[in-house]
Amino acid sequence: MSVGVVLILGAGSDIGRACAHFFAAKGHTIQLAARAPDRLTADQTDLQLRYGVSVSLHAVDALETDTHADFVQALPVLPDVAISVIGLLGTHTKNLKDTASAVQILRSNFEGPATLLGALATQFEARGSGTLVGVSSVAGNRGRASNYIYGAAKAGFTAYLSGLRHRLFPSGVHVVTVLPGFVDTAMTQGMNLPPRLTAQPGQVAEAIYYAIVKKRNIIYFKPIWRVIMAIIWALPEEVFKRTRL
Amino acid sequence: MKMSGWGRYPMVETNLVSPHTEKDLRDHLAEGCIARGNGRAYGDSAVSTGTTLHMRHFNRMLRFDAQTGTLEAEAGVLLEDIIKTFLPQGWFPKVTPGTKYVTLGGMIAADVHGKNHHKSGGMSETLTWIDVMNADGSVQRLSPDDPLFAWTCGGMGLTGVILRAAIQLRRVETGYIEQRTLSAPNLQVALEMLKAAHSATYSVAWIDCLSKGAALGRALIMLGEHAKHSALHSALHSDPFALAPRRKWTMPMAAPQVLLNQYTARAFNAAYWRAGQHKTDPVLTDWDRYFYPLDAILGWNRIYGRRGFLQFQCVLPHETAEGGLQALLKATSEAGLGAFLAVLKQMGAEAGGISFPRPGLTLAIDFPRNQGSLQLMERLDQIVLAHAGRFYLAKDARLSAQTLKASDPRVTPFAQMLQNTEADNHFHSAQSKRLKL
16 A cells, blocks of 8 residues: 555544554555544654654544534645544443434444445545445344344444445545454453454454455455354344344 | 463462453452463563453554654554554664564563663663553553553552553664674673673674583574664665565474484574574674564464473673672573574663563573473572673562562562562462462
8 A cells, every 4th residue: 555644534543543553654654534633742752753744633433423524624634544433432331321312323333434434435436536435334134133223323433434345436436345353452352352353453454454455355354254244144133032142 | 260461370270351341350350360461571561360361452552753753552462463563653662572472561561672762771771661460450541650650660560550652653764684694703802892892782692502512502693783773775765664574484393302403503593503604794684683573473483382492581681790790691501402593682760669670681591391400490590690691581480488588678578568568468470479479
């Protein structure tokens, strides 16, 4: 990939930070966007010191969807690559009881990232180049009792990315859908995750980089999740509803 | 979960957390905790029977003054990253231990030393300030004249959580070291050679700790100087900091026990010594190969198998060093336990409240962990005590509280200070419990 500008949406997250490091190390100019960018000043300096690239900070709130078009307009330069790692897991049991939290999960994982990438898509399409990357989740592949609110939102986002890819292909804009399984981040802190199935944020960042370079459409990370989800997907509903996954 | 240090012994049941912010850290202070960097302390220094605070998210470089070479960084920054970032600008750490996979915080907590301690001092002497989170959750910036600074450097994380520090780097013209190797047929000659090489910037002796009789303590002495730009081959002049490509090997699994015994170890030691005989001419070596030869094998600690290994490191004052080293090597050699590495270095002036270095000679030997080596190390402890030496806590996994106390009059005031500040209620490792600190 030629060296260009990379925008990271949700830059305060562990995967966001890992992406910033990976792309900065490859010489890219970095735009870090987050709800509270003043919390990222240390990251900005760190990236500049380590990799000698320029790094800018931008405020964006995924849930303030009517500001998204202006946010894109206000960027100092339209990026070549935009990566959305925006997401919120919440606590499923709380989401079941509390409508407001459930709505927040649905909006943070679907509506927010979708409209943000949508706003960028319009500009990328007009320019006729660029790559949009959406980090969704294998949780969206099939709704399961243990986290279907989060899963439903991710399913929506995955479908949105698929449609976006379909729409933008003729204009030369590429869309990558990233479907991570477990990742060792703040989101999963305290969960007892099986080490062999759990990725480190840096590995996800590397996978994203090569997915862009090789123009991959959908990547699972770790790749074993493609197999796991294929099996879960293949279960007939009559069987699936009796399982405890 | 079960966790250990680099030696894979002892395994300690701990609650491992990876905080992102100071607030996250504060939430764990009541649980009884210890900070952990990259887990390169050999024993149980950085694992707690309570909560172990993995500091990997505190890994930002905060400021660099290109005039003075002062770097301000968070405690979880790796030494490797510091070198990779600043060596191309002509800066190198003033003090480095034998691996680059250590964190800044870990280097401070252990007050690490390098092959240049006799000339340049230890880690604590390269710092302008450190930020420490105390038992009450407050953060204090400590300067070198602050008493708590002296206790924190070498204090093994027991005074609080080291959050940030300002570290002074040194100017270098190239990323290369001019290395000379001398060979000594026995310990006495080795000591004379080390002493004669006092003006060398870096010096270290590798000892065949399994040789006996007249060859007891035969050694290769390796001296190093930062190479000047003019000393480099002209092909390197355009990029004097470039690293020759180096294959990384990974130890895929714990080696079976049968591979490591006194015969294989003896053969390895003998072969290494003989190979060194031919390398007497000065050679240019890049920084990575010179300072971190073992880092080329990722996970080399697995060489010692599932049961793990132990390192014994002590320092003996100059006055008693020769007799003490003779006794330590004799006991080791007679026990005939497989030991690959024995390293002897010179140490300069003491600094800090509880730091390991003191003027004299420091010896480090690796042993596979088994009943025999544990018993041998008890005997080595007694030899060290009899020669007024002391022990390096960053390597320790099995010392007794009684032995530690007998080795160092500073232990009692250190423990007293931890009590007075109530640090002992909040910060403890499996090691500090064992050593009653």
